[in-house]
Amino acid sequence: MKLRTKYILFVVILHLITLVLTYFIFEQNKVFFIVSEVFIIISIVIAWQLYRQLIQPLKLLMQGVDAIKDKDFNVKFLSTGKHEIDELINVYNQMMDELRTERTRQEQQHFFLEKLIHTSPTGIIILDFDDRVQQVNPKALQLLNITEEQVHGYSIHELEHPLFKQIGELKSGETAVVKLDGVNSFKLQKSHFVDRGFSRHFVMIEDLTAEILAAEKKVYGKVIRMMAHEVNNTIGPVNSIMQSAMKTDQLWESHDFDSLKDALQVAMDRNQNLNLFMRNFADLVKLPKANKQPIILQKLINSVAKLMAVKAQENGVAFEFNLPNDAINIMADEQQLEQALINIVKNAIEAIEGTGVMKFTAMPAERKLVITDSGKGLNAEQHANLFSPFFSTKKDGQGIGLTLVREILLNHGFEFSLKTVAEGQTEFTIHYN
The missing domain is CATH 1.10.287 (Helix Hairpins)
Incomplete structure (x- = not known):
């Protein structure tokens, strides 16, 4: 009642x-x-x-x-002239003013936060109470190379992207640096906030690729210059002394010294090989800026294929071409890009055990070149370190080839990747401008 x-x-x-x-x-x-x-x-x-x-x-x-x-905080009451009622009205009107002001402040803060998340140069992923993706800002979509529809509403444990697997393993407050394909490196930081009394997580993704590549190049450049300096300072005088000795006929009049003369010649040849070895390393440091000129991609591919045809035949590897008839014009430094393609083809040939196939596929609409080989493929460790300086999958490898490829393609501003997509199918993809 x-x-x-x-x-x-x-x-x-x-x-x-x-x-x-x-x-x-x-x-x-x-x-x-x-x-x-x-x-x-x-x-x-x-x-x-x-x-x-x-x-x-x-x-x-x-x-x-x-x-x-x-939630209508604009309703207010007029004074009635009665003391008790007016006291109540005054308290109510003050409360409504405070609520309206607080709501305006909250809306402004929410709008500012949404704008900040949307325009942030750092990738941000916001999860709900069940670790399902609730919001992804444009930078995160760009870094992950996905669309919002592919992740929104899905649990991070259901998504197959390797970064989400790393995110799922992180605990709140932890930070990790992840290197996915040997080139791109990302810093992941997971944290949480309280929403309606419950904890929710969010993840910040920062692209460290440029910083790490620059730091790597600075370090190995310094090491290479120091090594080249010491080797040149040692080999130069030693070779000069040995050459002088080889040209002094009085030292070799007796046949008893023929073996010594041969040993000196071998030592000079080894010194020459050491010089060549160091010169290959020095090329990484001295790589000039790309002198981009208009070139035809099909012509460059055919030139590289002819150059590598003998090595391919020796290894039982056949070349296949899926190239359009219409010329594909690109802007590139022909010499540098040719050297990069030579290294890519050489590595692919050596990765094929026994007979196999290499296929060159150009996709003009996507501005993409794919070089596919039927080799044994790459394991997880190899995939993560492929483009790291001095890392090689070959027993006697120097770890220069793919590092030089990396520097040349980065020098051109081309995006690239090397990965095994299926058994007997490894693809080196170059996205040219």
């Missing part, structure tokens, strides 16, 4: 009882009876006025509660 119903019922019953009692008490005295009835009528009027004065604040309170339920 509502409060006002109780009040009305109480007043009605009270006055009915009073009316009956006055009738029995003053039935003999009409004057007193009339006077008592007048007092009862006055009491009813006063009770009604009190009811109206008491119920009005309740009505105002109910209207205010309804406005708060509807």
Whole structure:
């Protein structure tokens, strides 16, 4: 039963009882009876006025509660001239002003935060309470090379992208640096915030590729220059002494010294090979800026294939070409790009055990060149370190070939990747401009 119903019922019953009692008490005295009835009528009027004065604040309170339920903080009440009600109205109006101000502040902060997340140069992934992807900013989509539809609403444990596997293994507050394909490196930082009393995670992804490549080049460049300096300073005088000795006929008049003469010649040849070895390393440091000129991609591929044809035949490898008839014009340094393709083809030939096939596929619409080989493929460790300086999968490898390829393609601003996509199918993909 509502409060006002109780009040009305109480007043009605009270006055009915009073009316009956006055009738029995003053039935003999009409004057007193009339006077008592007048007092009862006055009491009813006063009770009604009190009811109206008491119920009005309740009505105002109910209207205010309804406005708060509807989140309408613009509803305010005017003063009535009655002290008690005006006090209540003033408190309510102040509360509504504070709520409106706080809502405006929260909306501004939310808008600013959304704008900040959307335009952030750092990739941001926000998860819900069940670690499902709720929001991904454009930078994260770019770094992951995916669309929002491919990840939104999915659990990070369901997604196959290697970065999400790393994210799933991270705990809140942890940071990890992940190198996916031997070139691109990412810093992952996982943290959490409290939403409606429950913990939710978010992940920040930062591309460290440029910084790490620059740091690597600075370090190995310094090492190579130091090695080249020491080797040249040693080999030069030693070769000069041996050449002088070889040209002094008096030292070799006796046949007893023929073996020594042969040993000196072998030592000179080894020194020459060491010079060549160091020169290959020095090429990484001295690589000039790409002198880009218009070239035809099919012509460059055919030139490299002819150059590597003998080695391919010796290893039982056949070349296949899937190239369009229309010329594909690209801007590149022909000599540098040719050297990069030679190294790629050479590595692919050596990766094929026994007979096999190499295929050159050009996709003009996607501005992409794919070189596929039927070799044994790459394992996880090899894939992560492929383009690292001095890393080689061959027993006697120097780890220069793919590092030089990396530097040349980065020098051109070309994106690239090397990965085994299926058994007997490894692809080196170059996205040219």
